[in-house]
Amino acid sequence: MKKKFVSMLLAAAMLTTALTACGGEGDSAPASDNGSDSASPSAQATPAPADNATAANDSDPAQSAYQLDRLVMVVDGNLSATLDNGQADFEKQWEEAVGVDLEIQQLDHSGYSDAVGRLFASGDYPDVMIMSADMFTQYLPTGLLWDMTEAYDNADFQSRMLLPGINEQLRTKGNGRLYGFSPTYGNGCVTYVKKAWVDALGINIDDIKTYDDYYAMLKRFHDEDPDGNGINGDTYGVVASGFIGNEAPFINYLPEFWQDAYPAFIQGDDGVWYDGFQADACKAALLRLQQAYKDGVIDPETLTATTKIAREKWFSNDQAGSSGVFTYWAGRWYQTLTDYFIKNDLDPELIQLPPIQEVGAYINREAPVWVILDDGDGDNAREQAIFDAFFETMMDGDVVQTLWTYGAEDVHWSIHAEEFVTNPDDPEKRKEYSYEEGEFHLRPTITNPNAMWAKNLFDPNLVVCELSNGYGAPSELLLNGSKFFSEHSKDAPMSPVSETYTNESGTIYDAKLAVITEVVINGGDVDAAMETYVQTVGSIVDQCLSELNG
Amino acid sequence: MKKNKHIMTSSGSAVREKPLGLRIWNNRGYYIMFLPVLLFVLVMNYWPMLGIRYSFYDYKPVGRPTFVGLAHFQKMFVTPAFWAAFKNTLQLSIMRLLITTFASVIISVFLNEMKNLFAKKTLQTVIYLPHFMSWAVVASIFSLLLSPSSTGMVNGWLKDLGLISRDQAGIYFLADSRWWRPIFYTINIWKETGWGTIIFLATLSGINPELYEAADIDGATRMQKIRYVTLPALANTILTVLILNLAKVMNMFEPVFVLYNNAVYDVSDVISTYVYRQTFAIALPNYGYSTAVGLFRSLVGGALVLICNQASKKVRGRGII
Known part of the structure; x- marks a missing residue:
């Protein structure tokens, strides 16, 4: 009897807890309260972007009087100055230059959007943060992002602006208002080919002009023995991290197979949005991938490989099971991949393959965007102060821009006379460096003294404002890579802004993966697979399209 | 008064x-x-x-929560992916439980019959070890072994034995719906069977030796002693283990999460992984929906606990809670 009574009591306690909780919505809402001076944006109090336009127009002189003492920044893995790689020095020099206390929260790169979601859900809002273009598009309608149109238009760095188009494109997403700032060009992927393999098979890379040429090369990489281990068929043509990317521009890791297809919502020439995944071009691309998978020219692990696994397979010191081709980021990664080849005792020469005819140009992804989080108090003073402290200095063309571009002075780079040696114990890789006083140079990486530091946050060749102190990137490969990409790229299509898409993008992506798996891996019929796709998410897709075209 | x-x-x-x-x-x-x-x-x-x-x-990362009543539950019940995950959860968990319990019983009986103490202790240690490896490590090991590329050991053997043509692509065990579940169960047997034997070995050590002596006098063979003495003595423990674990079948996450991929969602996606993707695979997740699915899972789990409690009362004479 007593036991029953206790059980009843516990059950009643649980019920009361749940009911009490249900009734307490107002008190425990996840959005933080509007602190007087803290960076605690409340999206509730902030109108949607379109309505918010005038909020930032008020150029009240009192705004400039706001005293910003501390700035919390959230960033992903794009900041090379990690905790192990001299972040404390970077932070200290930034604080000395700007006069504001800086707190850097560097979140896991691969799970960045998840981590940001958790951060926001816990009411822990930073002042500024970086977002991928896709993420920016999804956060745009939330009212969380500060309208920086006037601040940007009146910024001092406008006089040094080299590439205004990137941020002008961002304006179109905000219906003419600017809710984020891209300090760099987006960059994209180019196709790298191992020169050693090309030479081993006697392939003339200049002859690779069309998809047929490209495919024939991949097939030879698989069927023959490009790694010279005496075994035919233990190598592959190309490896990638998935057949489709999980963020825009989706197709950049296998552009030769996707060609003119774009498996996402895309705007036609007439301005009407449609689902590119259901288009004929996409079906043709899936069939090309199906054939390539069947022929063994695509490493089968492409389906499940992460970027790290795909990368490491490509430059593994055991080349059996590796591939001849890898499409990866341009510019800095040209240098980094080469460094990995050297580290693993492989022939380091990589060829950047000009886009084949069917591809035309590689895709320059939408640039990552820095945003200021609006505290929703209706006063722009705090946000303007953040803009001045963060963005104005970021593009100052001098000390702070150098910090963002190359890192901390005398840690990541220096202008003082010095000498150092990389790979001192390896006669073949040993390299001596000697610099005179006043000569700008990068220094060895802290965590890997045998590799030279390449950049901090900005790729120097992608930045929108000129660095006026004359400090230039000394890496020839990086320069070459960036130049090659800019000559062979076109801008990615704009990401869609739709509430349903924001809510259901995961479901749609799962349905696309099911189609790709069925067609490419299982060799299924593409029309039947598309039919399943329509049955599964057709109504969601229609809803997204009606919102986009509405 | x-x-x-x-x-x-x-x-x-x-x-x-x-x-x-x-x-x-x-x-x-x-x-x-x-x-x-x-x-x-x-x-x-x-x-x-x-x-x-x-x-x-x-309830999204941004903005205040908005009351939507039962909307999330309505959405959940009409979403095929949810029902697929629900079905997979029950199938995978129950099959895994039955298979690993059965394997543990067999191994326990085998160990109990071993007379060489050194060999017995060594074998016990060897089969316990996989239990102490994290699922992430186990997944990495088996991904390498089962890789469809030319470096995959199992596919290499199959080619050496002529079961797969050299020109043919290797079997993608972890990305093929026909293979994923058998592989999943095999990995679970490898990892958890040894640990599962502990409780059965403890029971076996408590069997009265006089029962075996009586069986010897009656002229029972070794197999007959196993059948008529050992297994009946284990029956109650087997039922207890099954009942106690049945209550946890809805909790499966880690073993699936580290081994599944988008090619095998149809046979591998369980409720926990479904919730994970709904929560963390999109930039602006709706935690409300994830919570609704989680609540449903908890209710089913709670019901299972009560059912198991009743079953336990009937079988053992006392409940588990």
Whole structure:
């Protein structure tokens, strides 16, 4: 009897807890309260972007009087100055230059959007943060992002602006208002080919002009023995991290197979949005991938490989099971991949393959965007102060821009006379460096003294404002890579802004993966697979399209 | 008029029960010792239950939650992916439980029959070890072994044995719906069978040796002794293990999460991984929907616990809660 009574009591306690909780919505809402001076944006109090336009127009002189003492920044893995790689020095020099206390929260790169979601859900809002273009598009309608149109238009760095188009494109997403700032060009992927393999098979890379040429090369990489281990068929043509990317521009890791297809919502020439995944071009691309998978020219692990696994397979010191081709980021990664080849005792020469005819140009992804989080108090003073402290200095063309571009002075780079040696114990890789006083140079990486530091946050060749102190990137490969990409790229299509898409993008992506798996891996019929796709998410897709075209 | 409660003493005389407050005061030492536990349970187990309310709200990382009533449950019940995950959860968990329990019983009986103590101890140690490896490590090892590329060991063997043509692509065991579940069960057997034998070996060590001696006198063979002495002695333990574990079938996450991929969602996606993707695979997740799915899972799990409790009462004479 007593036991029953206790059980009843516990059950009643649980019920009361749940009911009490249900009734307490107002008190425990996840959005933080509007602190007087803290960076605690409340999206509730902030109108949607379109309505918010005038909020930032008020150029009240009192705004400039706001005293910003501390700035919390959230960033992903794009900041090379990690905790192990001299972040404390970077932070200290930034604080000395700007006069504001800086707190850097560097979140896991691969799970960045998840981590940001958790951060926001816990009411822990930073002042500024970086977002991928896709993420920016999804956060745009939330009212969380500060309208920086006037601040940007009146910024001092406008006089040094080299590439205004990137941020002008961002304006179109905000219906003419600017809710984020891209300090760099987006960059994209180019196709790298191992020169050693090309030479081993006697392939003339200049002859690779069309998809047929490209495919024939991949097939030879698989069927023959490009790694010279005496075994035919233990190598592959190309490896990638998935057949489709999980963020825009989706197709950049296998552009030769996707060609003119774009498996996402895309705007036609007439301005009407449609689902590119259901288009004929996409079906043709899936069939090309199906054939390539069947022929063994695509490493089968492409389906499940992460970027790290795909990368490491490509430059593994055991080349059996590796591939001849890898499409990866341009510019800095040209240098980094080469460094990995050297580290693993492989022939380091990589060829950047000009886009084949069917591809035309590689895709320059939408640039990552820095945003200021609006505290929703209706006063722009705090946000303007953040803009001045963060963005104005970021593009100052001098000390702070150098910090963002190359890192901390005398840690990541220096202008003082010095000498150092990389790979001192390896006669073949040993390299001596000697610099005179006043000569700008990068220094060895802290965590890997045998590799030279390449950049901090900005790729120097992608930045929108000129660095006026004359400090230039000394890496020839990086320069070459960036130049090659800019000559062979076109801008990615704009990401869609739709509430349903924001809510259901995961479901749609799962349905696309099911189609790709069925067609490419299982060799299924593409029309039947598309039919399943329509049955599964057709109504969601229609809803997204009606919102986009509405 | 309030009636005084009386309690019987050991001598059989009735005395009036002391008031609750006085009893607590008299036993204050015990209550103070109990207090940290109570606080821990309230804070760690009951306080998080407040989050249940979000299953009735649209709750995103940005903005205040909006009450949507049963909308998330309606969406959940018409979503095929949810039902696929629900079905997979039950199938994978129950099959895994049955297979690993069966394997544990077989291995236990085998170990029990071993006369060489050194060999027995060595074998026990070897089969316990996989249990201590994290699922992430296990997944990496098996991904390498089962890789479809030219470096995959199992596919290499199959080609050496002529079971797969050299020109043919290797079998993508972990990305093929026909293979994923058998592989999943095999990995589970490899990892957990050894650990599962502990409880059965303990039971076997408690069997009265006189039963075996009597069987010997009756001329029973080794197999007959296993059949008529060992297995009946294990029956109650087997049922207990099954019942206790049945209550946890809805909790499966890690083994699936580290081994599945988008090619095999149809046979591998369980409720926990479905919730994970709904929560963390999109930039602006709706935690309300994830909470609704989680609540449903908890309710089913709770119902299973009650069913198991009843089953336990019938089988063992006492419940598990």
